[in-house]
Amino acid sequence: MTQAAESPSPTPPPILKSRHILSIAPLSREEIIAVLDLADRYVELNRQIRKKQSVLSGRTQINLFFESSTRTQSSFELAGKRLGADVMNMSVSTSAVAKGETLLDTAMTLNAMQPDLLIVRHHASGAAELLARKVSCAVINAGDGQHEHPTQALLDALTIRRRLKRIEGLVVAISGDVAHSRVARSNLLLFQKLGAEVRLIAPSTLLPAGVDRLGAAIYRDMREGLKGVDVVMMLRLQLERMSGAYIPSTREYYRFYGLDADKLAVAKPGALVMHPGPMNRGVEIDSGVADGVQSVIREQVEMGVAVRMAVLDALARNLPGGGNR
Amino acid sequence: MMAPQIRGDATRRAFVNARLIDPAAGLDQQGGIIIADGRIVAAGPSVSGASAGAGTPVADCRGRLLIPGLIDMRVFTGEPGNEHRETLASASAAAAAGGVTTMIVMPSTDPVIDDAALVDFILRRARDTAIVRVAPMAAITKGLNGLLMTEIGTLKEAGAVAVTDGRRAVTNARVFRRALAYAKDFGMLVVQHVEEPELATGVMNEGEVATRLGLPGIPVAAEVIMLERDLRLVELTGAPYHAAQISSATALEVIRAAKARGLPVSCGASINHLTLNEHDVGAYRTFYKLSPPLRSEADRKALVDGVRDGTIDVIVSSHDPQDADTKRLPFAEAAFGASGLDTLLSAALILHHTGEVGLPRLVETMTAAPAALLGLETGRLTPGAPADFVIVDLDRSWQVRDEDLKTRSKNSPHEHRTLTGRAIETVVAGRSVWRSPVASTDS
Numbered sequence: 001m002t003q004a005a006e007s008p009s010p011t012p013p014p015i016l017k018s019r020h021i022l023s024i025a026p027l028s029r030e031e032i033i034a035v036l037d038l039a040d041r042y043v044e045l046n047r048q049i050r051k052k053q054s055v056l057s058g059r060t061q062i063n064l065f066f067e068s069s070t071r072t073q074s075s076f077e078l079a080g081k082r083l084g085a086d087v088m089n090m091s092v093s094t095s096a097v098a099k100g101e102t103l104l105d106t107a108m109t110l111n112a113m114q115p116d117l118l119i120v121r122h123h124a125s126g127a128a129e130l131l132a133r134k135v136s137c138a139v140i141n142a143g144d145g146q147h148e149h150p151t152q153a154l155l156d157a158l159t160i161r162r163r164l165k166r167i168e169g170l171v172v173a174i175s176g177d178v179a180h181s182r183v184a185r186s187n188l189l190l191f192q193k194l195g196a197e198v199r200l201i202a203p204s205t206l207l208p209a210g211v212d213r214l215g216a217a218i219y220r221d222m223r224e225g226l227k228g229v230d231v232v233m234m235l236r237l238q239l240e241r242m243s244g245a246y247i248p249s250t251r252e253y254y255r256f257y258g259l260d261a262d263k264l265a266v267a268k269p270g271a272l273v274m275h276p277g278p279m280n281r282g283v284e285i286d287s288g289v290a291d292g293v294q295s296v297i298r299e300q301v302e303m304g305v306a307v308r309m310a311v312l313d314a315l316a317r318n319l320p321g322g323g324n325r
Numbered sequence: 326m327m328a329p330q331i332r333g334d335a336t337r338r339a340f341v342n343a344r345l346i347d348p349a350a351g352l353d354q355q356g357g358i359i360i361a362d363g364r365i366v367a368a369g370p371s372v373s374g375a376s377a378g379a380g381t382p383v384a385d386c387r388g389r390l391l392i393p394g395l396i397d398m399r400v401f402t403g404e405p406g407n408e409h410r411e412t413l414a415s416a417s418a419a420a421a422a423g424g425v426t427t428m429i430v431m432p433s434t435d436p437v438i439d440d441a442a443l444v445d446f447i448l449r450r451a452r453d454t455a456i457v458r459v460a461p462m463a464a465i466t467k468g469l470n471g472l473l474m475t476e477i478g479t480l481k482e483a484g485a486v487a488v489t490d491g492r493r494a495v496t497n498a499r500v501f502r503r504a505l506a507y508a509k510d511f512g513m514l515v516v517q518h519v520e521e522p523e524l525a526t527g528v529m530n531e532g533e534v535a536t537r538l539g540l541p542g543i544p545v546a547a548e549v550i551m552l553e554r555d556l557r558l559v560e561l562t563g564a565p566y567h568a569a570q571i572s573s574a575t576a577l578e579v580i581r582a583a584k585a586r587g588l589p590v591s592c593g594a595s596i597n598h599l600t601l602n603e604h605d606v607g608a609y610r611t612f613y614k615l616s617p618p619l620r621s622e623a624d625r626k627a628l629v630d631g632v633r634d635g636t637i638d639v640i641v642s643s644h645d646p647q648d649a650d651t652k653r654l655p656f657a658e659a660a661f662g663a664s665g666l667d668t669l670l671s672a673a674l675i676l677h678h679t680g681e682v683g684l685p686r687l688v689e690t691m692t693a694a695p696a697a698l699l700g701l702e703t704g705r706l707t708p709g710a711p712a713d714f715v716i717v718d719l720d721r722s723w724q725v726r727d728e729d730l731k732t733r734s735k736n737s738p739h740e741h742r743t744l745t746g747r748a749i750e751t752v753v754a755g756r757s758v759w760r761s762p763v764a765s766t767d768s
Contacts, residue, residue, distance in 0.1 A: 203506075203507055203510050204506035204507060204509060204510050204562065205503045205506050205507045220510040221510075245473070245474075245503070246503060247474070247507070248473070248474045248475055248476040248477060248478075248479075248507070249476055251476065251479070252476040252477075252478055252479050255478065255479060256478050
């Protein structure tokens with residue numbers, strides 16, 4: 001695609017109203033679509049041999065990860081580097097330190113280093129929001145507790161849009177540990193904004209209070225919930241929730257809430273199977289399905305880099321002196 | 326998974342000239358039933374010797390009562406683990422003699438029934454050794470430890486009809502909340518022993534009688550606190566909940582109010598709490614040491630009212646066989662529990678003879694009501710239902726003697742009493758599993 005091989009136009013127009021991306025909630029449908037359109041172009045770029053751009057040339061990007069995450073951190077790192085930014089990774093151990101204090105202390109320290117883009121992951125909901133108020137650079141939430149993970153939702157949307165050519169009117173089932181999932185919250189918001197019908201599937205113990213007021217249909221029976229859906233998004237079950245607390249055992253969870261060929265058969269033929277990773281094979285998803293023809297799980301990883309490039313690009317345009325290259 | 330089936334008798338037979346009471350169908354009139362292939366083919370006033378058809382053996386019930394076989398929702402046995410107290414076989418013999426055709430057995434065995442393989446074990450042992458139907462409740466928490474939820478979905482598929490921790494309450498509110506929410510997803514009833522253990526360290530009802538006997542008491546509050554907490558969690562989760570047994574007027578009021586608020590709540594009372602009171606403890610008689618404890622006469626009367634008006638859904642035997650080693654001890658050291666399968670029907674008929682509860686309602690609490698709570702197809706005489714029924718002589722008096730009881734443990738609170746009314750024939754899946762020693766029906 002010749003258009004994508006070109007660099008963005010010399011004075012790219014702003015596409016986001018906000019200085020930060022902290023959640024999907026405040027984004028408009030138009031902003032989301034603009035990010036996805038830009039990401040589409042980066043997908044094509046990433047498939048070229050020469051991937052390097054200079055959009056972020058001179059910019060400093062800091063990846064501040066209070067929770068370890070190979071996948072998201074490397075995705076952001078690669079995205080920044082392909083756009084020409086200087087990228088620094090900071091993995092902060094949270095042990096033995098009063099957490100709120102550490103977060104703000106770290107923020108002030110980092111701010112003094114004059115970064116332009118700060119990518120933050122933290123185990124506490126609202127951490128990205130708190131940080132954004134204290135620093136003068138752009139902040140991207142790479143996952144805050146059980147709140148949101150906006151770039152995951154954007155990459156999921158990009159994956160689906162490229163496969164099914166649309167999002168409006170699709171039926172998307174999100175299945176698993178909804179209660180503790182920031183991915184579920186971001187995706188629910190995003191797909192509703194784009195006109196898809198969202199279903200949530202989980203045992204009652206993994207559904208948060210008031211979930212019935214979020215505009216999604218709730219299913220406790222996975223087979224019922226999967227009937228006729230276009231997309232099945234599986235959620236990761238955290239280890240500490242696996243045995244006896246929220247669910248009796250992984251064995252029972254797999255039996256009733258694990259995505260296997262049998263349950264997938266009630267979805268629409270050819271329905272997409274997605275997972276934000278890392279997967280617990282044989283717990284929330286069967287290996288055969290995870291690696292099967294309907295799975296787009298590896299594609300999600302590819303889309304992740306493109307979406308993060310689009311988000312970095314978009315936020316850089318809003319920075320002081322933004323839009324310069 | 327298909328539960329193993331009980332042995333039945335496919336023979337076509339008719340039982341006529343009976344007073345039929347079938348609360349599930351609102352039936353109370355003279356008539357008869359025809360059975361074939363272990364199921365009821367016809368029931369009602371039009372069934373007679375003539376309508377049975379040529380060649381069908383006809384039994385004349387001579388005006389006696391014919392009711393659905395009783396379903397006893399709270400039966401402890403010693404199998405597996407304490408077979409010297411009771412096996413499924415010995416309990417089923419006691420059940421048959423007491424008019425009980427379905428025993429709901431508790432998971433409080435050794436090992437605890439907290440795994441699908443153990444549910445399957447109970448069902449297979451029952452099929453091979455028991456003469457009445459056996460349906461197990463499985464544990465709510467693994468090993469009854471009160472902490473980790475069992476595989477409720479898998480247990481249901483294996484044939485468990487409800488979950489309970491037996492003699493123990495699930496005291497951890499977070500665990501109980503999750504168990505309720507999770508069980509609801511699988512349509513499993515959660516059955517709770519409503520007693521706060523920290524308040525239930527005594528050995529009998531707290532009050533004047535206990536004080537005079539010098540025994541530590543268990544206050545009514547122990548029951549009410551757990552019940553009220555549970556009801557908050559039921560409200561939070563919307564999950565069906567059954568208080569296994571209540572013993573006090575206050576708890577009854579709490580249940581009554583909860584039902585009025587529309588909560589999915591039900592409860593049981595043991596026949597002991599409906600016919601006995603704390604004074605029966607008398608001279609430290611350990612067979613009256615029960616959990617929950619026998620309360621005051623005012624409590625007993627309130628419970629009877631509760632049975633009559635439907636606040637109490639089911640009457641259970643709370644059959645809990647204990648051997649001499651655990652009962653022939655000073656009162657405070659003896660085990661809780663009374664055997665009750667042999668006497669469930671006869672003791673329940675006390676309430677009929679005193680006029681405290683009408684027969685149809687009494688029968689309902691031990692047939693249609695437990696069947697509805699547990700989703701069983703027994704407990705009714707409607708055509709197509711399993712041929713599980715009892716022929717009862719309401720006026721037959723008998724003395725409760727140890728040597729006549731079929732249960733392996735003889736800790737009956739009714740021992741030496743004369744009870745009026747008795748099962749004279751008990752039929753399970755078309756097969757007669759009990760006939761009273763004196764002539765029963767005339768063929």
